[in-house]
Structure formats: structure tokens, C-alpha cells
Amino acid sequence: MALSSPSQADTLTVRLGYEPRDRGLFVVALTHRSAEGPNNERLEFLGDSVLNLLLSERLYREFPVATEGDLSRLRARLVSEEPLAEIAQDMQLGELLLLGSGELKTGGFRRQSILADAFEALCGALYLDGGLEAVRDKVMPLFEAKIAALPEPATLKDAKTRLQEYLQANGRPLPLYIVKRTSGEPHAQIFLVSCSVPHLHVETEGEGPSRRRAEQVAAQAALNALGNPS
Amino acid sequence: MALSSPSQADTLTVRLGYEPRDRGLFVVALTHRSAEGPNNERLEFLGDSVLNLLLSERLYREFPVATEGDLSRLRARLVSEEPLAEIAQDMQLGELLLLGSGELKTGGFRRQSILADAFEALCGALYLDGGLEAVRDKVMPLFEAKIAALPEPATLKDAKTRLQEYLQANGRPLPLYIVKRTSGEPHAQIFLVSCSVPHLHVETEGEGPSRRRAEQVAAQAALNALGNPS
Numbered sequence: 160m161a162l163s164s165p166s167q168a169d170t171l172t173v174r175l176g177y178e179p180r181d182r183g184l185f186v187v188a189l190t191h192r193s194a195e196g197p198n199n200e201r202l203e204f205l206g207d208s209v210l211n212l213l214l215s216e217r218l219y220r221e222f223p224v225a226t227e228g229d230l231s232r233l234r235a236r237l238v239s240e241e242p243l244a245e246i247a248q249d250m251q252l253g254e255l256l257l258l259g260s261g262e263l264k265t266g267g268f269r270r271q272s273i274l275a276d277a278f279e280a281l282c283g284a285l286y287l288d289g290g291l292e293a294v295r296d297k298v299m300p301l302f303e304a305k306i307a308a309l310p311e312p313a314t315l316k317d318a319k320t321r322l323q324e325y326l327q328a329n330g331r332p333l334p335l336y337i338v339k340r341t342s343g344e345p346h347a348q349i350f351l352v353s354c355s356v357p358h359l360h361v362e363t364e365g366e367g368p369s370r371r372r373a374e375q376v377a378a379q380a381a382l383n384a385l386g387n388p389s
Numbered sequence: 390m391a392l393s394s395p396s397q398a399d400t401l402t403v404r405l406g407y408e409p410r411d412r413g414l415f416v417v418a419l420t421h422r423s424a425e426g427p428n429n430e431r432l433e434f435l436g437d438s439v440l441n442l443l444l445s446e447r448l449y450r451e452f453p454v455a456t457e458g459d460l461s462r463l464r465a466r467l468v469s470e471e472p473l474a475e476i477a478q479d480m481q482l483g484e485l486l487l488l489g490s491g492e493l494k495t496g497g498f499r500r501q502s503i504l505a506d507a508f509e510a511l512c513g514a515l516y517l518d519g520g521l522e523a524v525r526d527k528v529m530p531l532f533e534a535k536i537a538a539l540p541e542p543a544t545l546k547d548a549k550t551r552l553q554e555y556l557q558a559n560g561r562p563l564p565l566y567i568v569k570r571t572s573g574e575p576h577a578q579i580f581l582v583s584c585s586v587p588h589l590h591v592e593t594e595g596e597g598p599s600r601r602r603a604e605q606v607a608a609q610a611a612l613n614a615l616g617n618p619s
Contacts (some may be wrong), residue, residue: 227433
């Protein structure tokens with residue numbers, strides 16, 4: 160693979176200041192599924208886990224008294240498509256992507272999802288080539304500005320907490336969550352949960368892969384029904 | 390912390406054949422939130438990411454031609470509560486847990502979720518104490534039997550694929566997915582998607598944190614409505 164692979168991979172590793180052992184991995188990381196040859200989807204799967212761990216560790220150390228719920232919410236702000244695509248744009252990853260002619264014509268190199276996926280794939284390639292430390296060294300600095308801009312954990316609240324606090328502040332009884340139905344295979348269950356707010360005539364439902372997630376969805380729907388009180 | 394910490398942590402590290410630098414981390418990993426002192430919830434947050442990465446890497450290497458969707462589905466079978474609790478049981482983690490008196494009385498040390506969470510916290514402690522390699526050495530062997538028992542990737546299919554194949558096999562038109570509503574903050578959107586199966590009078594809805602996830606939930610609901618054809 161190394162002999163015929165495009166020079167974009169070299170540009171990429173030079174930009175990162177990284178000397179690859181297997182530059183073929185970086186060719187694959189830059190290859191969108193619309194192009195020929197092995198594409199970056201499997202590396203994206205791996206790179207997503209790599210980023211998740213490094214950011215989890217960084218937040219664990221950065222916020223020593225944050226709860227695990229706060230840490231999850233902070234991490235979600237860093238690993239979603241938008242921030243990853245922004246970092247990919249900052250490193251001008253788009254111009255290095257190998258895209259099929261269809262995606263090229265329609266400007267696929269500027270699409271947020273394609274950029275975010277390629278960035279994750281790059282993390283996967285770095286991990287396989289140089290281990291966790293290579294990703295920590297080369298990629299984590301790109302997140303520093305976003306980590307510095309994170310809100311204080313105490314200001315982050317999930318939907319159930321916000322609903323409860325709103326009702327308490329208004330002297331109302333607490334909402335009632337009831338599991339209405341579970342479906343799906345044992346390893347992929349889906350929970351349907353209702354949330355009723357007594358006296359306010361609000362009853363909503365939420366579905367999710369766990370009871371807790373379904374309750375959050377139902378609580379958010381109740382907050383929506385109540386006009387999203389702050 | 391080291392002087393007053395319970396001896397369960399020593400039993401745990403001896404069982405693992407691991408010499409800790411900071412045994413206090415292992416005390417925390419064993420401490421359920423019902424007990425006094427720092428509990429294992431933050432370590433669980435970190436350990437979840439550690440396990441996710443190591444199992445992603447293992448599956449990436451084990452199944453070199455599996456798609457990223459197959460890899461995700463295989464991983465989900467290893468990191469859900471049930472398999473983690475089984476592994477925790479195999480290593481008799483329950484008897485080492487530090488629980489509050491309420492959980493002790495009600496047999497909390499046998500509860501699947503408490504065991505799975507403590508196992509993840511143990512992975513977090515090992516990672517902080519000895520790096521990724523410590524977790525790879527001491528924990529990954531515990532997954533080998535479960536990895537060997539995984540189905541062939543090609544036999545795994547998600548709900549949308551199963552629904553589509555069922556309809557095609559019966560000469561029916563494909564289902565129609567429509568985003569009915571999005572709600573929530575930009576960084577935590579909730580999608581409500583409908584799935585209609587023409588001519589079969591089935592219309593279901595699904596909610597999720599992405600359009601794709603919501604479609605899967607709606608497709609699973611449609612499969613349920615059709616009597617779960619195989």
C-alpha cells in the first residue's frame with residue numbers, strides 16, 4: 160500500500176509533526192467511503208474510543224470534584240460532531256481527504272460529518288501506529304481551547320434535575336416516572352417511560368436504551384411542554 | 390487514605406496479581422456511593438472509557454473485515470451491564486465491595502448494576518495507577534471467553550436492516566422514515582422520527598440523540614408491531 164498511496168498522508172503527518180511507522184494507516188484514515196479502496200470507517204470506530212478515553216481522563220483530572228454525570232455532560236460537548244469538525248477545519252483536514260467524485264462535486268470535504276469522522280479516523284491511525292501517547296501528544300493540544308471554554312460543572316444540569324428544581328421552586332409535587340414498556344432483545348432493550356407532572360396536566364413519554372436515558376428524554380419533553388423554564 | 394483503608398483493596402490487588410502504587414485508588418474503586426467517603430462513580434466514568442477502547446481495539450484486530458456497524462454491535466455485547474457483572478462475579482468482586490448498611494441488608498453486593506459499575510471503576514483505578522497496559526494485562530484476559538463466544542459479524546443486523554430485508558423478502562415497498570420533531574439544546578438534541586410501512590398499516594415512532602438512533606428505535610418498534618419476523 161505504501162508505494163502507491165497518495166501524498167496527502169505525508170502532508171498530514173508532516174503537519175502533525177509525526178513520523179509514521181506505517182503511513183498506509185494514514186492513507187486509510189483520509190479515505191472517505193465514497194472513494195476507492197479501504198476507507199476510514201473502521202479507524203473512525205477505533206479513534207472514537209481513543210478520543211473518548213483521553214478526554215475522559217483529561218476531564219477527570221481537570222474537574223476533581225465533578226460528578227460522573229457532570230463529566231459525561233462535559234465530555235459530550237467535546238466529542239460531538241460540531242467540535243470535532245471545527246478542530247478538523249483548524250488543521251485543514253478537508254483539503255487532504257480522498258473523496259469519490261460525487262462527494263467532491265457536492266463539496267463533501269466541507270461537510271461537518273465527513274470532517275469529524277476523518278478526524279476520529281486520524282486518531283485511530285495514530286493510536287495503532289504510535290499508541291495512546293502519540294494521540295495524547297499530537298491531538299490533545301488541539302482540544303485545549305475548547306476545554307478552557309467549558310462551563311463550570313455545577314452549572315450543568317440534566318433534564319430530570321431541572322424539572323425537579325423547577326417544580327420544587329414552585330411548591331409543586333415531584334414528577335412521577337413509570338416504565339410503561341420494555342422491548343427489544345435482552346442486550347439491546349428499549350425502555351418506554353412516562354413522566355407525569357401532577358396538577359399541571361403534563362404527561363410525556365420518552366424512549367431510550369436504559370431506564371435512566373428514557374427518563375431524561377421524558378423529563379426533557381415535560382420541560383418543553385412547560386415552556387422550558389430556566 | 391492508605392493508613393485507614395480497608396484490607397479489601399489488598400485482597401483485590403493480590404487476586405489480580407497487581408502491585409499498586411496507590412492502593413487508595415483501589416479502595417475508592419470498591420466503595421459504593423451508599424458507603425462513607427469518596428465513592429467509585431468517577432472511577433467508573435473513566436473505567437468505562439478504558440474498557441471501551443481496549444475492547445474496540447481487540448475487536449478491530451479480531452474481525453479485520455467487519456464493518457464499523459458490526460464492530461459497534463459486537464462491542465455492545467461485551468460492555469453492557471450483564472457481561473460486566475458476570476465477569477465481576479467470576480472474580481468474586483461482590484464480597485470485596487464497601488457498601489452502606491442499607492445496600493448490605495438488601496443484598497446490594499449481588500446486584501448486577503453495582504457489580505458492573507464496580508468492575509468499571511476497578512478498570513479506572515488500574516488505568517490511573519498503571520496505565521493502559523496494566524488494564525490490558527490484568528483485565529482483558531477476563532473477556533476472552535466472551536470474545537470467543539461472539540457471533541460472526543455477518544449474522545448481526547440492526548433493526549433498520551432487518552425491517553428492510555423482511556419487507557424486500559415479502560415484495561413490499563421500503564419503509565419511510567420522517568423526522569417529525571427535534572428538541573433540546575443544540576449540543577443535546579433529541580430527534581423524533583416516524584417509521585411508516587406502506588400497505589401494512591404500521592406507523593411507529595422512535596426518539597434518540599441522533600436521527601440514526603431514532604430511526605433504529607422506530608424500526609425496532611415496527612418490527613415489534615409486525616410480530617418480530619426473523
